[in-house]
Amino acid sequence: MKERYWLRVGSGLMAIGLAATLGACGGDSNPMSPSPSNSTATVTITAAGVSPKQISVGINGTVMFINNDSVTRQINSNPFPAHDDCPPINEVGTLAPGQQRATGPLTFQGACGFHEHLSGGAEAFMGVILVNTTNSDTPPSGY
Template sequence: MRPILHVPAGALAALVTLIALAGGSCGGGSSTPSGPTPPTAPPTVTNTITITSAGASPRDIQIAVGTRVLFINDDSRAHNMSSDPHPEHTDCPELNQVGLLAPGQRRETGNLTSPRTCRFHDHDLPSDTRLLGRIIIQ
């Protein structure tokens, strides 16, 4: 028969606590990698103007303040979309970020942050009424 081991109660409690802590830190961790949180995506574009051989469509849109507009060139030729007035392009500089679009290209305006009406045109065809339009920011 084996002798009974006498362990003081405080030592036994410390041993149980140590085992519980060691067991809790082993394995079972999350499989997702840790690291910095990726930056949030820019606001989604909720409005699109498509350019075809028939012109810009729609020619007039209404958007909320802070929204951007996506211009898509589905025409077979390039278009240089700019803010009015021609040739200064100073009314809505955010529209000038669209600039020259080759066939098949798409590009967003900057954030349109103040209520107003922004008129646009094709810089290379400023009098072509099919390529004139308005973005009404409310």
């Protein structure tokens, strides 16, 4: 009789332990990995320059450039003249007055410098997009 009792108690404890183990294994297999962000930010271009000069977006985010100036503007990635640090920025291209266009998805982490190509290298027309990073990261060199 005692053997049966201990057999039932042992079986019950094993069932409880198995249920607890299986319950702990459920859910996301990698809960610490960040999910991709699809944020969008906006940069406005005026006769005074670009604003803001530094913005942040998540991985796969985009930046909308709006030309509120009375002249045509052209947005390109740094460095001049290669424009190859962040190719998705080059999708903005030339903007007529009042026109707006977004970058392509920014699919990698880092700092992406940009400039308004027709301004002749004026500091007011340069900026940086921080992709899934913080202000403490060093932005790329200018124009």
